[in-house]
Amino acid sequence: MARRTINVDVLARVEGEGALRLVIQDGTLRNAELRIFEPPRFFEAFLRGRSCMEVPDITARICGICPVAYQMSSVHAMEDALGIAITPEIRALRRLLYCGEWIESHVLHMYMLHAPDFLGYDGAVEMAKDHPDVVRDGLALKKAGNEILNLLGGREIHPINVRVGGFYRVPTRHELRGLREALLRGRDASLDTVKLVAGFAFPDMERDYEFVSVSHPGEYPFNEGHVVSNRGLDIPPQQYDAHFEEFHVKRSNALHSRHLGHGAYLTGPLARYSLNSARLSPLALEAARTAGLGATCNNPFRSIVIRAVEVVYAFDEALRIIDAYQPPERPFVEAPMRAGVGCAATEAPRGMLYHRYRLDADGSVLEAKIVPPTSQNQPSIEDDLRAFAPHWLDLPDDRLSHLCEQAIRNHDPCISCATHFLKLDVVRG
Amino acid sequence: MKRTPGRDKAAPVVAGRAGCPVILCLGNPHCGDDGAGRLVARLLRDRLPSSVRIEQHAGTALALVERLHGADAVLLVDAALTGAAPGTIHVFDCVAEDIPAARPGASSHGLGVAEAIALARVLGTLPRVCRLYAIEGETFAPGAALSPAVRTAAEGLAARLARELVHTVPPSATSYGPHGF
Numbered sequence: 365m366a367r368r369t370i371n372v373d374v375l376a377r378v379e380g381e382g383a384l385r386l387v388i389q390d391g392t393l394r395n396a397e398l399r400i401f402e403p404p405r406f407f408e409a410f411l412r413g414r415s416c417m418e419v420p421d422i423t424a425r426i427c428g429i430c431p432v433a434y435q436m437s438s439v440h441a442m443e444d445a446l447g448i449a450i451t452p453e454i455r456a457l458r459r460l461l462y463c464g465e466w467i468e469s470h471v472l473h474m475y476m477l478h479a480p481d482f483l484g485y486d487g488a489v490e491m492a493k494d495h496p497d498v499v500r501d502g503l504a505l506k507k508a509g510n511e512i513l514n515l516l517g518g519r520e521i522h523p524i525n526v527r528v529g530g531f532y533r534v535p536t537r538h539e540l541r542g543l544r545e546a547l548l549r550g551r552d553a554s555l556d557t558v559k560l561v562a563g564f565a566f567p568d569m570e571r572d573y574e575f576v577s578v579s580h581p582g583e584y585p586f587n588e589g590h591v592v593s594n595r596g597l598d599i600p601p602q603q604y605d606a607h608f609e610e611f612h613v614k615r616s617n618a619l620h621s622r623h624l625g626h627g628a629y630l631t632g633p634l635a636r637y638s639l640n641s642a643r644l645s646p647l648a649l650e651a652a653r654t655a656g657l658g659a660t661c662n663n664p665f666r667s668i669v670i671r672a673v674e675v676v677y678a679f680d681e682a683l684r685i686i687d688a689y690q691p692p693e694r695p696f697v698e699a700p701m702r703a704g705v706g707c708a709a710t711e712a713p714r715g716m717l718y719h720r721y722r723l724d725a726d727g728s729v730l731e732a733k734i735v736p737p738t739s740q741n742q743p744s745i746e747d748d749l750r751a752f753a754p755h756w757l758d759l760p761d762d763r764l765s766h767l768c769e770q771a772i773r774n775h776d777p778c779i780s781c782a783t784h785f786l787k788l789d790v791v792r793g
Numbered sequence: 794m795k796r797t798p799g800r801d802k803a804a805p806v807v808a809g810r811a812g813c814p815v816i817l818c819l820g821n822p823h824c825g826d827d828g829a830g831r832l833v834a835r836l837l838r839d840r841l842p843s844s845v846r847i848e849q850h851a852g853t854a855l856a857l858v859e860r861l862h863g864a865d866a867v868l869l870v871d872a873a874l875t876g877a878a879p880g881t882i883h884v885f886d887c888v889a890e891d892i893p894a895a896r897p898g899a900s901s902h903g904l905g906v907a908e909a910i911a912l913a914r915v916l917g918t919l920p921r922v923c924r925l926y927a928i929e930g931e932t933f934a935p936g937a938a939l940s941p942a943v944r945t946a947a948e949g950l951a952a953r954l955a956r957e958l959v960h961t962v963p964p965s966a967t968s969y970g971p972h973g974f
Contacts, residue, residue: 428853472855476855476904487908488904488908488912489908489911489912489915492912492915492916493915496915496916496917499912499915499916500916503855503858503859506855507859510856520852520856521851521852521853521856
C-alpha cells in the first residue's frame with residue numbers, strides 16, 4: 365500500500381506553537397487533529413494572591429496582538445466582583461480603545477497573514493513585490509489603530525492606562541480630536557479594503573456552526589452584553605460556566621471548550637457578524653451588502669470580508685465616539701474592595717474572551733479563569749478540516765497542505781502570544 | 794533563505810555622507826542572550842554625540858517597518874542564533890543583502906526582524922544606510938542571565954560603535970523622541 369507522509373515544518377502566519385496532523389487511508393480522510401504543544405503559561409495560577417488592581421496590567425501581557433481584549437475582560441470582571449458601575453464616558457472610551465485594537469489586529473491578519481493565501485503568495489514580503497500598494501495601504505490602516513492605542517492606552521502594545529473603575533488618565537477633547545483626520549482617512553481606506561477582499565476567490569464551502577458571541581441590543585458588541593448563540597442561548601456572562609465546559613485532550617496543551625449539550629461552537633468574526641450584523645453602523649452595513657454578505661455568513665473563507673467590514677465599523681464607531689466625547693469628571697470610579705465573584709465576556713478580534721475571578725475581602729485574587737477565543741475554537745477548527753479536507757484529497761500534497769493551512773488561518777488562531785510555529789503533518793496510506 | 798552571515802566586517806559604521814544615525818536596539822531583556830541589544834543600548838548611553846539617537850525597540854515587526862521609514866541611517870543591534878560560537882558578531886548591510894531568517898515563521902505571526910527588513914526593502918522604505926549587528930547568543934531561556942561570551946561581545950560592539958560614531962557624525966544635538974534616551 366502506497367504511503368506518503370508530508371511534513372510542512374513551518375506553517376507561517378499563525379500565532380503559536382502547534383501541529384496539524386491529517387491521516388489519509390485508502391483515499392479517505394481518517395482523522396484531522398490540531399495539536400498544540402506550546403507549554404502552558406499558568407496565568408490563571410500566578411494571578412492568585414495578586415491584587416485585583418494589578419490584574420488588568422498582568423492579563424494584558426497574555427497577548428501582544430490583542431492585549432486590550434485581555435484588559436477589557438479582566439477589568440469588567442473585577443468591576444462585576446466589586447459591584448461598581450463605570451460612567452457612560454468611561455464606557456465610551458473603552459469602546460474606543462477596543463476600536464483601536466480591532467483595527468490593528470484585523471488589518472495585520474487581513475493584509476499580512478490572510479491576503480497572501482488568496483493572492484497566491486507565501487507571505488507578505490513576496491506579496492509586496494507584486495502588490496506594494498496593497499501592503500502600504502495595510503500599514504497605513506494599522507497605524508491609525510496604533511494611534512488610538514498610543515493615546516488611550518499609553519503605548520501601542522500592552523497598554524498601561526486601563527484601571528479598575530476607568531482609566532488612570534483620560535484624554536482631553538482636543539487630544540481625541542487630534543486623531544480625527546487619521547481616522548477619517550482610515551475609514552475611507554477601509555472601504556477600499558472591503559472592495560479588495562470581496563474580490564478574492566473563495567472556496568464554496570459552508571458549515572452549520574453554532575455561533576456564539578457577545579450581543580447587546582443597542583450596539584455591535586465589544587465590552588458588554590449577553591452571551592448568545594444561533595441555537596437559542598441567551599445568558600448573562602455570569603451564567604457562562606453553567607453552559608460551557610473546558611476539557612483537556614491529550615493532543616493539546618490548550619483546553620478545548622464545548623457548549624454543554626451541544627458540542628463544538630465557533631466564536632469570532634463569523635459568529636459576531638451572523639448574530640449582530642443588524643447592529644453595524646449604516647456605513648459598515650452598506651459595505652457588507654456591497655461585498656455580497658447576507659445577514660449571516662457560514663463560509664469561514666469569507667471571514668476576511670467580515671474582518672474588513674468590522675474595520676469599517678471600528679473606524680466609524682471611533683469617529684462617533686470622538687465627536688460625542690465629553691471628558692468624565694474623574695478618570696475612574698473608586699473601587700472599594702470586597703469579597704465576591706465577577707465575570708465578563710468581551711469580543712477580542714478573534715472571538716469571545718471570558719474571564720471569571722473570585723476575590724477575597726481585601727481584593728486579592730483567590731481564583732481566576734480565562735477562556736481565550738482560540739481555545740474555544742479548537743474543536744470547530746478541527747471540524748472544518750474534517751469537513752473540507754475530503755474535498756481536496758485528490759489535489760497534490762502541496763495544494764492540499766496549503767488549503768488546510770488556509771482553513772486554519774480563516775480563524776486567525778492565536779495559539780500563544782510568544783514566538784512559535786505550527787507544523788503540518790499529512791500522512792497518506 | 795540560506796547563507797553564511799557576514800562576520801564582524803571591518804567596514805566603517807557609517808559612511809561619511811550619512812546623516813545622524815539612529816541605533817535601534819532590539820530584543821527581550823528577560824530572555825537571556827536576547828537582551829544583548831538592550832545591553833548595547835545601555836553601554837552606549839552617554840558615550841555618543843547627542844546627535845545620535847539610541848532607541849530600544851520592543852514593538853512588532855510591522856512597527857519596525859514603520860520606524861525604519863523616513864530614517865536616513867539606522868544601525869540595528871539584535872541577538873541571533875545561527876549555530877556560530879556564542880559572542881560572534883554578524884554584520885549585515887541590510888540595503889545590499891538579505892537577512893537570513895533563523896527559522897521561517899519563528900516570530901509573532903511569522904513576522905520577525907528579517908521579514909521586517911525584507912518588507913521595508915520591497916516597499917522602498919529602507920534607510921539609505923541600514924546595518925544589522927547580530928550577536929550570536931547561547932541561551933534564550935526566560936529569566937536567564939546574559940552568557941559571559943555575549944556580555945563580552947556586547948561590550949566590544951558598544952565600544953566599537955562609540956569609537957566609530959564619534960568620528961563619523963556631527964556632534965550637534967537633535968531632538969530626542971519619546972523612545973530615545
